Structures are given as structure tokens and as C-alpha cells.
Amino acid sequence: MRRPALITVLVAWAIYLFLIAPSLIVIPMSFNGSTELMFPPRSFSLHMYHEFFHGSDWLQATRESILVAIGTMLLSVAAGVPAAYALARAEFAGKRLLGVVLLAPMLVPTIVGALGLYLYLVHLGLAGTTAGLILGHTTLTTPFVIVIASASLRQIDPNLETAARIMGAGPLLVFRRIVLPRLYPAAVAAALFAFLISFDEVVIAWFISGVGTATLPVKMYSAIHWEVSPVLPVISTLLTLLSLVVCTVGALLRRRDAADV
Amino acid sequence: MTNRHALIFLGPVALLMALGFFVPLGQIFFTSVDGPKLSLRPFTELIDSRLFWLVLQNTFAISVEAMLASLLLAYPIAYHLSRVTPRRRAAYMILVLLPFWTSILVKSFAFTVILGDHGIVNNILRALFGEIGVVPLLFNRTGVVIGSVHWLLPFMVFPILVNLLAQGSDLHYAARVMGAGRTRIFLRITLPLSIPGVLAGCVITLVLSLGSFVTPALLGGRRDLMMASLVDFYTRISLDWAIAAAIAVLLLAITGGLILLLTRLPGEHRLI
Amino acid sequence: MVEIVTGRRSRVTRRTLITGTALAAVSGPLLLTPGKAKAAERISLISWGGAYRKAIQTAFVEPFTKETGIEVQIADTPDLAKVKAQVSSGDIQWDVFDCPGAMALSGSTDGFWEKLDKNVIDTSDIDVPVGDDYLPYYTYAGGVGWDPKRFPAGKHPTDFVQLWDVKGFPGRRGLRTRVSETLDIALLGDGVAPDKLYPLDVERGFKALDRIKPNIKNWIAETPQTIALVQNNEIDFSYTYSGRVWAAQKEGVSIGFSFAQTLNSLSYMCVLKGTPRKAAAMKFMAMLVRPDRQAAFADILGYTPTVRKAVPLISADTRKWMPDMANPGTVVMNDKWWQSNYAPLQKRFSEWLLV
Numbered sequence: 048m049r050r051p052a053l054i055t056v057l058v059a060w061a062i063y064l065f066l067i068a069p070s071l072i073v074i075p076m077s078f079n080g081s082t083e084l085m086f087p088p089r090s091f092s093l094h095m096y097h098e099f100f101h102g103s104d105w106l107q108a109t110r111e112s113i114l115v116a117i118g119t120m121l122l123s124v125a126a127g128v129p130a131a132y133a134l135a136r137a138e139f140a141g142k143r144l145l146g147v148v149l150l151a152p153m154l155v156p157t158i159v160g161a162l163g164l165y166l167y168l169v170h171l172g173l174a175g176t177t178a179g180l181i182l183g184h185t186t187l188t189t190p191f192v193i194v195i196a197s198a199s200l201r202q203i204d205p206n207l208e209t210a211a212r213i214m215g216a217g218p219l220l221v222f223r224r225i226v227l228p229r230l231y232p233a234a235v236a237a238a239l240f241a242f243l244i245s246f247d248e249v250v251i252a253w254f255i256s257g258v259g260t261a262t263l264p265v266k267m268y269s270a271i272h273w274e275v276s277p278v279l280p281v282i283s284t285l286l287t288l289l290s291l292v293v294c295t296v297g298a299l300l301r302r303r304d305a306a307d308v
Numbered sequence: 309m310t311n312r313h314a315l316i317f318l319g320p321v322a323l324l325m326a327l328g329f330f331v332p333l334g335q336i337f338f339t340s341v342d343g344p345k346l347s348l349r350p351f352t353e354l355i356d357s358r359l360f361w362l363v364l365q366n367t368f369a370i371s372v373e374a375m376l377a378s379l380l381l382a383y384p385i386a387y388h389l390s391r392v393t394p395r396r397r398a399a400y401m402i403l404v405l406l407p408f409w410t411s412i413l414v415k416s417f418a419f420t421v422i423l424g425d426h427g428i429v430n431n432i433l434r435a436l437f438g439e440i441g442v443v444p445l446l447f448n449r450t451g452v453v454i455g456s457v458h459w460l461l462p463f464m465v466f467p468i469l470v471n472l473l474a475q476g477s478d479l480h481y482a483a484r485v486m487g488a489g490r491t492r493i494f495l496r497i498t499l500p501l502s503i504p505g506v507l508a509g510c511v512i513t514l515v516l517s518l519g520s521f522v523t524p525a526l527l528g529g530r531r532d533l534m535m536a537s538l539v540d541f542y543t544r545i546s547l548d549w550a551i552a553a554a555i556a557v558l559l560l561a562i563t564g565g566l567i568l569l570l571t572r573l574p575g576e577h578r579l580i
Numbered sequence: 581m582v583e584i585v586t587g588r589r590s591r592v593t594r595r596t597l598i599t600g601t602a603l604a605a606v607s608g609p610l611l612l613t614p615g616k617a618k619a620a621e622r623i624s625l626i627s628w629g630g631a632y633r634k635a636i637q638t639a640f641v642e643p644f645t646k647e648t649g650i651e652v653q654i655a656d657t658p659d660l661a662k663v664k665a666q667v668s669s670g671d672i673q674w675d676v677f678d679c680p681g682a683m684a685l686s687g688s689t690d691g692f693w694e695k696l697d698k699n700v701i702d703t704s705d706i707d708v709p710v711g712d713d714y715l716p717y718y719t720y721a722g723g724v725g726w727d728p729k730r731f732p733a734g735k736h737p738t739d740f741v742q743l744w745d746v747k748g749f750p751g752r753r754g755l756r757t758r759v760s761e762t763l764d765i766a767l768l769g770d771g772v773a774p775d776k777l778y779p780l781d782v783e784r785g786f787k788a789l790d791r792i793k794p795n796i797k798n799w800i801a802e803t804p805q806t807i808a809l810v811q812n813n814e815i816d817f818s819y820t821y822s823g824r825v826w827a828a829q830k831e832g833v834s835i836g837f838s839f840a841q842t843l844n845s846l847s848y849m850c851v852l853k854g855t856p857r858k859a860a861a862m863k864f865m866a867m868l869v870r871p872d873r874q875a876a877f878a879d880i881l882g883y884t885p886t887v888r889k890a891v892p893l894i895s896a897d898t899r900k901w902m903p904d905m906a907n908p909g910t911v912v913m914n915d916k917w918w919q920s921n922y923a924p925l926q927k928r929f930s931e932w933l934l935v
Contacts, residue, residue, distance in 0.1 A: 052490060055384065059385055059389075063400070068418075069407070070406060073417065073421075130321035152328075155563065156563065157536075158521050159560055162553065163331075163335045164328070164335075169669050172671045174665060247410070247412070249413060257655075258655040258674065271417070271526070273628050273629045273632065273804065280417075283411070283417060286411050294402050447798055525801070530933040544661040545923070546927070
């Protein structure tokens with residue numbers, strides 16, 4: 048494969064810069080000394096970081112976000128990876144349709160799902176609970192897990208599994224001993240992405256979170272409505288760093304997997 | 309594997325979908341016909357409402373613009389990614405994915421700093437061209453499109469990239485051996501073959517943009533009201549949940565129709 | 581019998597079990613209540629965030645908890661949809677709800693609030709209309725805002741008539757995206773006499789809005805933007821609020837506010853219907869209208885108390901930032917009129933904004 052032409056590289060880089068510019072802008076803003084928001088910042092201070100870490104409600108919201116994200120991550124991988132396996136290896140009528148149906152939550156406008164979930168959780172008395180949030184987020188993230196796992200499964204040679212089946216191993220054993228170890232990097236990458244999607248999600252959380260269960264994005268959204276707090280760049284920077292770390296780890300894992308996408 | 313075994317593997321996700329997706333959807337359908345009354349009042353009221361049609365028009369206009377802008381920016385990226393080594397590709401992929409994983413609130417906030425009349429971009433334009441160089445980029449259609457493109461881009465890049473990678477280098481090698489130049493290869497081979505990927509990306513970004521809520525709310529102006537904001541209005545302010553649900557049903561019908569269209573199109577554009 | 585079940589010799593026979601349980605049942609409550617009647621009671625208050633929340637905390641919540649021992653958990657952002665959901669399902673999580681006029685009255689029409697317990701809450705000294713189930717606890721003044729560095733005295737509008745005078749005071753304007761307040765000031769800007777404002781002449785109001793539309797650069801949805809946009813030189817004249825301008829000035833922002841003509845809106849607190857913590861909630865509401873607490877709240881945020889006895893208790897500094905109610909230009913928003921008209925007019929206004 049020949050190296051890309053210079054024009055391609057230049058154009059691509061212009062677009063990459065466009066993509067990362069917003070994330071980069073907030074970082075210097077978070078170190079600003081005054082309580083105003085300005086760019087470029089006029090002084091350097093860690094005052095706003097101090098304010099964030101010592102303001103109990105921001106930390107409480109962060110804790111809630113982490114809790115929900117971990118729950119979402121675990122459940123969506125547990126549901127999505129086996130599902131991807133079944134879609135990749137089984138043949139049955141309506142498989143294509145099922146595939147599309149399983150992807151539906153990703154494509155249905157979030158506010159539709161959020162409203163429906165809210166109305167029905169209220170009936171159950173589960174509105175405002177962490178469990179309700181985890182349910183909503185897991186439904187949203189599982190399609191992503193399925194897509195990532197499916198992409199990886201396409202690269203895995205099914206003959207090994209067939210051989211094992213001929214030898215008499217049951218499907219669960221084959222899945223556990225042969226498929227999962229190969230699927231491991233993709234599964235971890237999918238888990239990390241599910242974590243991030245849940246951590247950053249605002250629409251569903253806005254509807255479902257309650258008094259003690261507000262997540263970080265919900266508090267940020269409230270904060271934007273009430274005042275332009277200088278703590279926002281701090282939260283933004285921390286979230287960006289988190290995304291960067293997760294993204295890098297995920298990308299490294301998938302590269303090891305030798306999957307192309 | 310046998311169908312029976314497939315059921316075991318699909319069990320957890322089926323349960324999840326039932327509880328987290330189908331029941332809420334059922335709730336929406338039920339609410340949209342005024343609950344137990346089963347009347348079409350919410351739908352007829354919507355169809356008679358001028359506001360609804362204006363917002364629908366708006367939503368489509370903005371979404372199509374966002375889709376086209378995404379295509380314009382995503383294709384060069386996908387092309388670039390398909391031409392670099394896998395190692396580099398992983399590194400560049402981070403640049404593509406990072407904005408997607410960055411909270412939408414963070415980005416909207418950052419965009420207000422970048423795109424405002426006295427923001428970074430306009431300050432540069434002002435320095436170069438004076439006051440006439442200043443372009444309104446925020447709290448209007450342009451701001452919404454820029455913000456939307458930012459999070460839609462990965463969804464446009466991936467299907468195209470998958471397609472380009474699948475095209476393989478043999479075809480290009482053969483063409484080069486025949487004497488074709490780079491541009492010719494691109495226009496005659498790469499581009500036409502990438503159409504299914506482009507279509508898939510377009511449908512996905514269009515569908516995603518139709519339902520977007522936060523970006524138009526934070527970056528848009530008075531003329532950029534979208535369907536999702538209308539649902540929010542009826543839910544939280546007017547408290548007419550039947551109409552909110554009716555809008556949701558209509559939105560669902562439109563996006564569902566578009567997805568169905570995608571599965572009917574020829575070509576290799578599966579996501580799973 | 582128990583020996584057979586556990587499979588080994590046990591000293592526990594059925595008789596000892598019954599005796600033990602009876603003893604526990606009798607002594608349990610005694611053991612579990614060492615002095616205090618029960619665990620600390622707690623109510624939840626839904627209000628706004630940031631500086632506002634700190635003010636509520638200092639002026640009302642802390643003294644309340646100190647006096648009654650009842651904890652108050654404050655959560656962000658009032659949302660009427662969630663109130664509706666809670667009241668209709670009976671599962672009440674929110675107890676006290678802080679809301680502006682439109683929300684309070686619409687909630688009252690829909691039966692979301694408990695009737696105020698007037699035995700506990702002293703509403704005798706309140707100088708604005710008190711509803712059966714909503715309690716007005718401060719008024720806030722909306723008026724013209726600008727940057728004095730860019731527009732010295734005489735170059736900026738000071739009342740709504742001048743705000744609508746684009747020839748006399750050219751400049752980029754910013755108005756709110758909600759129809760209440762905007763329609764009121766449009767009529768005032770068109771020349772309607774303040775004491776003849778209600779019921780609003782809707783058609784005249786919309787015509788006045790048509791006139792000013794080309795000069796509105798930003799239709800502002802988020803309240804903080806009413807100052808931020810002036811600060812960042814995106815607009816010249818804005819409709820903003822005295823309390824916020826006062827706070828911004830204290831931070832060193834160059835922003836001015838005109839008291840020549842203000843539209844004053846009421847803010848209410850209500851108790852959700854069906855809350856199991858009604859008594860505690862009513863006690864908290866009573867704290868809201870104590871003159872000294874009202875004065876403390878006013879001193880922090882610059883809003884005007886609704887209790888007459890609170891006014892002399894306010895510091896001289898704060899009093900400079902309160903609108904003069906005797907000023908003929910001052911208008912108090914008529915929440916009762918908006919109660920029946922808000923929803924359809926907001927729809928019409930949203931349509932109007934789209935074209």
C-alpha cells in the first residue's frame with residue numbers, strides 16, 4: 048500500500064485539528080485564576096480544581112456517574128458479547144431482522160427512549176433510582192458492544208470451534224474456552240466504551256435521575272442553565288482526560304486484536 | 309450452532325431489550341393514544357399544528373445539512389485512515405474517537421468560546437480582514453451544524469473506512485500496472501465502490517441527527533428548534549405527555565423507515 | 581423439632597424461641613431508641629444551583645435544621661414533569677418545590693400542591709397575593725442591562741419604551757425565549773400604561789414584537805447568557821435581572837442595570853401533594869416568611885422580600901438594589917393571567933420565533 052498523498056494528509060490533519068480543538072481549548076481554561084471564564088486565561092491557578100474536589104455535590108455526582116457507568120459496563124458486556132457470538136455463528140430465519148432490532152436503541156432518538164423509560168419507571172416506583180439509570184444506559188450501550196464484538200468475531204476463524212464441537216464440547220464450553228480468550232481485547236475495548244458512553248450520557252440521565260442520584264452530566268447541564276460556573280472547564284478537562292485514557296487503552300487493545308476497525 | 313443454543317446466547321440481551329427498550333416503547337405508544345382511551349386526538353392535534361410542521365421541516369433541513377457536512381469531512385479522513393499503516397491508523401483513530409467520547413456539554417461549552425463573535429475564530433478573522441471578516445457562527449444554523457458534525461463524524465467515517473479497507477490493494481495494483489494515475493484510480497474505482505459505505509454512513513448520521521437534542525439546544529438560535537426539543541417542551545412545560553409521545557412515535561416512524569431503506573439497498577454495508 | 585432440622589444437638593427449643601421473640605419484641609423499641617424519638621427527619625427541597633443554592637442554604641436551611649433538627653436535602657432544577665409523575669403515582673420524593681410564577685400556578689391548577697397550613701405559616705404580612713397552595717417568598721426585578729464602558733449614560737435605553745426605540749438607541753438586543761415577560765415588556769415598550777397592562781392585549785404585543793424582531797440578535801434561553809452575551813460583546817442591550825447584575829458587578833464585570841422601569845416577577849415555594857413529610861415541609865415553609873430570614877436572603881442575592889416587616893431589616897447596600905415599588909413605571913407580573921394563558925401562548929411564540 049503506498050503512502051497517502053500529501054494533499055490527503057494535509058486535508059485530513061486540518062479535519063483532525065477541528066475534531067480535537069474543543070477538547071483542547073477547555074484545558075487551559077480550567078487553570079484560569081479568576082472566577083470568570085476567559086480564553087486565553089490570564090493567570091495560572093489550581094483554585095477551581097480545589098473547588099471541584101472539595102465541593103461535596105460535584106463529588107457525589109461523580110460517584111453516582113462512576114457507579115452507573117460500572118454497572119452499565121458489566122451488564123452490557125454480559126448481554127452484548129454472547130449476543131454478538133450468536134449472531135455471528137448461528138443461522139436462523141429472521142437473523143438479519145434480529146440484528147437490526149438489536150441495534151435499534153442506538154438509532155432511536157434518545158429522547159424517545161428516555162421519555163418512555165421514565166413514564167414506565169414511574170409506574171414501577173423506580174424513577175430516580177440508580178438501578179433505573181443503569182437499565183436505561185445498558186439498553187443504550189449494548190448495541191455498541193455488539194458492533195465491536197461482531198467486528199472482532201469476523202476475524203476469528205470458526206474452524207477451531209467447529210473442531211471442538213466435533214470433539215464433543217458443548218457450545219458453552221466452546222464459547223468459554225476458545226472464543227472468549229480470542230475475544231478478550233475486543234470485549235475489554237467494548238467495556239471501556241460502554242463505560243464512557245454511560246459516563247457522558249445526559250438525556251436519559253436527565254429524565255431518570257432523582258434527588259440523590261444526579262449524575263455528573265446532569266449537574267453540568269443544570270449548572271449551565273443557572274450560571275456559567277468556572278468549575279465547568281475543570282470538569283470538562285477531567286472528562287477529556289478520562290476519555291483520552293480510555294480511548295487510548297481501547298485502541299491499543301484492538302490493535303493487538305488485529306481487527307481492522 | 310443450533311437454534312436452541314443460539315437462544316441461550318441471545319437470552320440476556322433479549323431480557324434486557326424487553327425491559328429497557330420494548331416496554332418503554334410500548335409505554336410511548338400507549339401514551340400517544342391517550343392511554344386507555346385509544347383515541348387519535350394527539351395525532352390529529354399534531355397534524356393540525358403549524359408549529360409541528362415547521363419544526364419537522366427544520367429538523368430535516370438541519371439533519372440533511374449535518375449529514376452532507378459530515379460526509380464532506382469524513383470521506384478524506386476515511387481515505388487517509390485506509391492508506392496508513394495499521395499502527396498509525398490506531399493512533400489516528402484516537403483523534404477521531406476522542407470528540408465522540410467527550411461529553412457533549414463540554415463540547416458545546418468549548419464551541420461557545422471558539423465560535424462566538426469575539427471567539428477565537430472570529431478574532432483571527434477580524435485581525436486578518438477587519439470587521440467585515442466576522443462570520444456569525446454561534447446560536448444559529450451554522451453553529452448547530454458544526455456542533456452536530458463533531459459528534460456525527462465517527463459514524464460516517466466507520467462505514468466508509470470499512471468499505472475502503474475491504475476494497476483491498478489488488479484492484480489498485482492492477483489499475484496502476486495498467487498505467488492509471490492516482491486521481492483516475494480514485495475517481496473510477498475507489499469512489500464508485502465506496503458508495504454502499506457512503507450510503508450506510510449517510511443513513512446513520514441522518515437518523516442520529518434527526519433525534520438530537522442537546523446540540524441544537526445549546527448551540528442553536530431561535531430558528532433551530534428540533535423535534536427532540538419539541539418533545540421536551542410538551543413533556544416538561546406543557547405537560548401534555550400524550551402529544552409528546554405522539555411526536556416520539558412519528559419520529560420513530562421516520563427513523564425506522566430510513567433504517568428499513570438502508571437494509572433494502574444493495575451492497576455490503578452491514579454493521580454486524 | 582429444631583434438633584432434627586439442624587442435625588445436631590441444639591439447646592434451642594420451640595418454647596425458648598417463642599419466649600425469646602416476645603422479649604425481643606417488647607424490648608426492641610426500648611433498645612433502639614436511646615434518647616431520640618427517631619432518626620433525623622429529612623425533607624428534600626428542589627431549587628436552583630450555584631450561588632442561589634448557597635443563599636438558600638445560608639439564609640433558610642441552616643437556621644431551620646439548627647432549630648428543628650430536620651435535615652434539608654437540596655437538589656437541582658425544578659421540573660414540573662417530574663412533579664406530575666410523582667403526584668400521579670403517589671411515590672413522592674420531592675417535598676418542597678421552588679418555582680417561578682408560571683410553574684406554581686400551573687401546578688396549582690393541576691392539583692399538584694398541598695394546601696398551605698396557615699396555622700404554621702404566617703402569611704398575614706405578605707404584600708403580594710398568596711394562593712391557597714403556593715407561597716410567594718421573593719420578587720425579582722427584570723429590566724434593561726448594558727455595558728457602561730461601551731454605552732455611557734444617555735447612550736443606552738433605561739426603560740422598555742426606550743428598549744423598543746431602535747432609532748433613538750441603536751444596538752443589538754437580546755430578549756428571552758419565553759413568552760411570559762417578553763410579551764409583557766413588548767406591550768410596555770409599545771407604550772401601554774403600566775397600570776393598564778393586564779389583561780394583556782396579545783395581538784398588540786405580537787405586533788410590537790414584530791417591530792423589534794430584526795433588531796434582536798440573540799433570543800436567550802439560558803438566564804446566565806443575559807449577562808454573558810453583553811460581557812462578551814455579542815449583544816448591546818439585554819433584558820436581565822437586578823440580582824444577577826449585582827452579583828456580576830461584585831465579580832468585577834462591567835454591567836449596568838436600570839431601575840427606571842422594571843417588571844417584577846414572583847417566586848414561590850410549594851409542597852407536593854401527598855408527601856408523607858407534609859408537617860416537616862410546612863415547618864420549612866414557615867421559616868421562609870420569617871422577616872429576619874427574608875432579610876438575610878435579600879442581603880445575599882439582592883431579591884425583594886414579600887414580607888413587609890423584613891424590609892427595614894435589610895442593609896442599606898442591598899436596599900439600593902431593590903426596585904422602588906412606588907415608581908409608576910414598576911410593574912408586578914400578573915401570575916393569575918399567565919396561569920391560563922401560558923401554554924397556548926408559548927406555543928404561538930415558539931412558532932413566531934421559527935419564521
